[in-house]
Amino acid sequence: MKPFLTAATAALILAAGLARPHAVAAETVQAAATAARERINIDKDWRFAYGHADDAEKDFRHGLRPFFFAKAGYGDGPANADFSDMAWRKVDLPHDWAVELPFDARGNTNHGSKAIGHPFPENSVGWYRKVIDIPASDKGRRIALEFDGVYRDSVVWVNGHYIGTEPSGYSGFRYDITDYLNYGGHNVIAVRADATTEEGWFYEGAGIYRHVWLTKTDALHVAQWGTFVRTTVDGAKARLDIDVTVDNDGKAPETFAIRQEVFAPDGRKVAEGETTQLTVKAVASGDFTSTVTVDQAQLWSLETPHLYRLRTTILTNGVVSDSYDTTFGIRTVVFDPDKGFFLNGKNLKLQGTNNHQDHAGVGVALPDGLQTWRLKQLKSYGVNTYRASHHPPTPELLDEADRLGMLVIDEHRMMGTTPEIRGQMERMIRRDRNHPSVIIWSLGNEEWALEWNELGTRLAVEMQADAKRLDPTRRTTVATSGSGQGVSLGADVIGFNYGAQHDVDAFHRAHPDKPAMMSEEGSTLTTRGIYFDDRAASHLNAYDRQGRPGNSLSIEEGWRRVQERPWMSGMVIWTGFDYRGETTPFGWPAISSQFGMTDTTGALKDTAWYLKSVWTQKPMVHILPHWNWAGREGQAIDVRVYSNGDTVELFQDGKSLGRQTLVKDSHLKWSVPYTPGKLTAKSYIDGKLVASNEVVTTTDPATVTLTPDTTNLKADGADISVVWVNVTDKAGRIVPVAGNRVNFETSGPIRVIGVGNGDPGSHEADRPAERHAYHALSGWRSLAINSLDGGPAVADTADTATWRDPTQWLPPEAQPPATKGLVLRGQFARPVLTPGGVITLYIDRLGEGQTVYINGVTVEPKTVDGALVVDVDPASLKDNNNLAYVFATPEGGVQGLYDRSVGATKWGTLRVTTPAAPWQRSVFNGWAQVIVQSTGQPGKATLKAVSDGLKPAVVAFTARSPS
Numbered sequence: 001m002k003p004f005l006t007a008a009t010a011a012l013i014l015a016a017g018l019a020r021p022h023a024v025a026a027e028t029v030q031a032a033a034t035a036a037r038e039r040i041n042i043d044k045d046w047r048f049a050y051g052h053a054d055d056a057e058k059d060f061r062h063g064l065r066p067f068f069f070a071k072a073g074y075g076d077g078p079a080n081a082d083f084s085d086m087a088w089r090k091v092d093l094p095h096d097w098a099v100e101l102p103f104d105a106r107g108n109t110n111h112g113s114k115a116i117g118h119p120f121p122e123n124s125v126g127w128y129r130k131v132i133d134i135p136a137s138d139k140g141r142r143i144a145l146e147f148d149g150v151y152r153d154s155v156v157w158v159n160g161h162y163i164g165t166e167p168s169g170y171s172g173f174r175y176d177i178t179d180y181l182n183y184g185g186h187n188v189i190a191v192r193a194d195a196t197t198e199e200g201w202f203y204e205g206a207g208i209y210r211h212v213w214l215t216k217t218d219a220l221h222v223a224q225w226g227t228f229v230r231t232t233v234d235g236a237k238a239r240l241d242i243d244v245t246v247d248n249d250g251k252a253p254e255t256f257a258i259r260q261e262v263f264a265p266d267g268r269k270v271a272e273g274e275t276t277q278l279t280v281k282a283v284a285s286g287d288f289t290s291t292v293t294v295d296q297a298q299l300w301s302l303e304t305p306h307l308y309r310l311r312t313t314i315l316t317n318g319v320v321s322d323s324y325d326t327t328f329g330i331r332t333v334v335f336d337p338d339k340g341f342f343l344n345g346k347n348l349k350l351q352g353t354n355n356h357q358d359h360a361g362v363g364v365a366l367p368d369g370l371q372t373w374r375l376k377q378l379k380s381y382g383v384n385t386y387r388a389s390h391h392p393p394t395p396e397l398l399d400e401a402d403r404l405g406m407l408v409i410d411e412h413r414m415m416g417t418t419p420e421i422r423g424q425m426e427r428m429i430r431r432d433r434n435h436p437s438v439i440i441w442s443l444g445n446e447e448w449a450l451e452w453n454e455l456g457t458r459l460a461v462e463m464q465a466d467a468k469r470l471d472p473t474r475r476t477t478v479a480t481s482g483s484g485q486g487v488s489l490g491a492d493v494i495g496f497n498y499g500a501q502h503d504v505d506a507f508h509r510a511h512p513d514k515p516a517m518m519s520e521e522g523s524t525l526t527t528r529g530i531y532f533d534d535r536a537a538s539h540l541n542a543y544d545r546q547g548r549p550g551n552s553l554s555i556e557e558g559w560r561r562v563q564e565r566p567w568m569s570g571m572v573i574w575t576g577f578d579y580r581g582e583t584t585p586f587g588w589p590a591i592s593s594q595f596g597m598t599d600t601t602g603a604l605k606d607t608a609w610y611l612k613s614v615w616t617q618k619p620m621v622h623i624l625p626h627w628n629w630a631g632r633e634g635q636a637i638d639v640r641v642y643s644n645g646d647t648v649e650l651f652q653d654g655k656s657l658g659r660q661t662l663v664k665d666s667h668l669k670w671s672v673p674y675t676p677g678k679l680t681a682k683s684y685i686d687g688k689l690v691a692s693n694e695v696v697t698t699t700d701p702a703t704v705t706l707t708p709d710t711t712n713l714k715a716d717g718a719d720i721s722v723v724w725v726n727v728t729d730k731a732g733r734i735v736p737v738a739g740n741r742v743n744f745e746t747s748g749p750i751r752v753i754g755v756g757n758g759d760p761g762s763h764e765a766d767r768p769a770e771r772h773a774y775h776a777l778s779g780w781r782s783l784a785i786n787s788l789d790g791g792p793a794v795a796d797t798a799d800t801a802t803w804r805d806p807t808q809w810l811p812p813e814a815q816p817p818a819t820k821g822l823v824l825r826g827q828f829a830r831p832v833l834t835p836g837g838v839i840t841l842y843i844d845r846l847g848e849g850q851t852v853y854i855n856g857v858t859v860e861p862k863t864v865d866g867a868l869v870v871d872v873d874p875a876s877l878k879d880n881n882n883l884a885y886v887f888a889t890p891e892g893g894v895q896g897l898y899d900r901s902v903g904a905t906k907w908g909t910l911r912v913t914t915p916a917a918p919w920q921r922s923v924f925n926g927w928a929q930v931i932v933q934s935t936g937q938p939g940k941a942t943l944k945a946v947s948d949g950l951k952p953a954v955v956a957f958t959a960r961s962p963s
């Protein structure tokens with residue numbers, strides 16, 4: 001294909017001097033690291049500690065210092081750059097602290113009964129701190145801190161300066177911190193997240209659970225999310241209208257050129273253009289549009305998700321000021337009121353699932369590889385549409401949906417038109433509008449206060465107008481439980497939540513011009529591998545049936561209704577994956593929902609097999625239930641079969657129980673008296689055997705097996721392998737009633753980051769984590785001495801009554817004369833030790849020649865990350881203990897050591913650690929899952945699974961340096 005660009009099509013339409021869109025959030029698109037632009041991931045090596053939602057003393061005294069907010073740079077407690085976080089836990093992002101908390105009956109069942117929220121102020125605030133180095137050579141560049149999502153109510157400080165607040169737990173946000181940085185030195189980022197109040201009615205996690213980036217650009221640069229490639233397919237060609245927003249953060253107007261280059265999926269350049277003499281005023285933005293044409297456009301589709309790349313280069317006097325890459329796809333999307341959904345002119349039904357963003361083991365802190373794994377798991381049973389309910393998804397999910405070929409309904413969190421809510425929608429649309437996977441903007445979901453009234457229509461109309469301004473290429477929808485009035489009339493496409501609560505046909509007749517989809521259907525209540533209800537265990541049988549009769553339909557009935565209506569664009573099932581919270585119908589002690597087609601680990605339930613039979617073509621047949629019914633001998637068991645064949649014959653121990661013809665989109669049913677043995681289903685198409693499946697009564701558990709999705713990891717500290725854990729009998733058959741507990745150990749450069757088993761009644765830990773309690777030392781006293789030998793001043797019995805209180809300020813004239821040395825003494829009470837607890841004392845380096853005494857006895861600190869660390873023997877402690885340091889007098893004397901904004905954090909923090917419980921999990925009905933991750937080092941590693949009385953399993957991994 002030859003590059004196609006004529007003077008006419010390359011004409012850049014200048015619209016300079018437009019008002020800059022208000023400051024918005026983090027960067028998702030694929031900008032290349034060039035000399036002009038750097039995008040640096042800063043997920044690694046953060047420090048984390050629990051603060052406190054109600055008690056400032058326990059919130060590291062944050063908010064107590066006079067002027068802490070009133071004066072720029074007066075951030076106090078951990079917000080201050082000088083605060084010492086040496087005793088805090090080290091974490092890598094993404095991190096969800098909620099998943100590490102225990103379950104508690106006082107927790108909100110809608111959120112999975114974790115010990116977080118109003119009753120748990122000690123667990124509801126998380127502090128994160130990180131030091132970054134900014135080279136002196138960065139002076140003059142624009143530097144921005146970009147968060148893809150923090151749950152929630154986050155406040156950010158840089159070097160003690162308040163930077164901003166973001167209430168949303170789902171919107172990306174960005175702060176230009178250029179002016180606050182220390183060039184050629186350390187810079188401290190502090191983030192306080194408060195998850196006390198909730199946004200949704202499902203598990204939402206807590207903390208910095210998405211990536212954080214540092215973006216460095218020239219003053220003249222492409223704005224955040226500043227490109228938009230609008231594609232129009234015209235026969236074999238595609239016209240690309242490319243919008244670029246250029247920010248000029250400099251103090252002088254700029255004249256520049258924009259070069260656009262388009263690269264085909266195979267990397268060849270297929271179009272380019274350049275326009276010169278563009279201008280943008282100082283401290284302003286300009287919007288520019290150019291048009292190029294691509295010949296023989298390779299369309300993005302579910303089967304062939306072709307992706308193009310646009311490279312936008314800004315040239316100032318021939319020098320590159322910025323280089324910015326945008327991934328996009330060329331495709332057409334139509335929602336037709338009579339014929340339903342079309343992708344590239346091809347009619348197809350949306351075969352969708354709704355999904356929240358949590359996964360077994362890791363909560364909402366999904367490594368990128370888990371986004372990929374989850375999308376593939378959905379695709380494995382024929383899902384082609386993902387509704388990001390009810391909030392914008394993590395950017396990497398959309399990148400992967402683009403690559404794998406998955407349609408996405410991208411959803412805004414809450415309806416409204418105030419600047420805050422409008423701004424969040426704007427950030428979602430700007431961030432996501434180049435993704436070919438995104439087919440529609442969902443403006444909201446079941447807004448009960450609006451669904452039926454005129455306000456609903458008004459808000460939907462206003463939000464739709466806003467969405468169209470930002471993206472004229474896509475339509476909008478609102479998912480609603482009330483149709484006919486209100487919200488349902490506002491957006492382009494109606495999203496019906498649950499067929500049984502709408503008269504969809506009456507709506508269609510009354511609004512023949514409005515396309516429609518079932519934005520939610522199902523909400524069926526099934527537990528994987530359970531076939532008789534056991535309500536005490538929060539288990540509900542896995543046979544497909546209505547979850548809420550009169551309100552929602554079974555999966556099969558829902559799908560049949562969609563199939564019967566050509567105008568209905570498709571069905572998006574509630575949900576793909578089970579998720580924590582919404583423990584319908586149980587409440588506590590259940591901890592997760594049961595609406596999924598898979599459990600929280602992604603293990604398929606039988607309803608997923610039904611969908612596989614109607615949504616996929618490769619011949620398959622599936623029998624339910626399993627055939628381990630000890631104690632039910634002779635009892636008739638309801639046996640069902642799903643298949644995409646046309647007839648199925650069922651055999652019990654080789655004897656035919658008859659052949660039945662499948663009604664399209666349905667299932668087959670036999671009533672079979674149980675005897676231990678085997679059921680076999682054979683599926684035929686036109687009389688030809690195409691697939692068979694059997695369920696066999698197993699013998700007792702004998703072996704643990706591990707099945708990783710990969711054993712090759714990138715040694716990048718992020719790559720994962722999702723490993724199935726099964727308990728099998730001696731013939732290697734998964735024992736469908738096994739519940740053995742399995743312990744996991746690793747060796748080499750991998751770590752376990754989460755375990756799960758999909759049991760909605762299990763209170764086992766998904767992610768056991770160490771917990772620290774911090775005890776500030778008190779009663780500080782100092783004494784100036786003329787040597788570095790503490791002598792009697794460090795003795796346990798020393799009388800400090802006449803010593804100075806070093807936290808009290810003295811005017812310079814009242815300062816004692818400089819001496820050779822200082823003794824600093826503090827006190828601490830014997831801390832309460834939890835079982836297995838460990839006491840550690842952390843001390844900053846206060847001065848030259850520092851020595852440390854506890855109760856008069858000298859101790860030898862280790863040096864860890866620059867801090868002095870003392871492992872304290874609990875047996876050596878008294879009820880009240882004395883700590884003493886001796887060191888050379890620093891500049892400014894003892895006064896120079898004290899900082900009111902951070903208290904005495906540097907002088908000593910006593911940390912009591914409750915170690916993390918070991919990694920272990922019981923299999924649930926024979927299955928569990930363990931997720932392992934590279935630690936960042938290359939090399940060989942192993943994961944071992946051990947269970948009492950069973951043969952253990954070992955898997956070998958190789959972590960390779962990214963080349």
Ligand code: GAL
Binds near residue numbers: 445497520574582
């Ligand atoms: C819907 C709602 C979903 C979920 C579901 C459970 O009404 O939109 O978020 O709560 O019910 O059945």
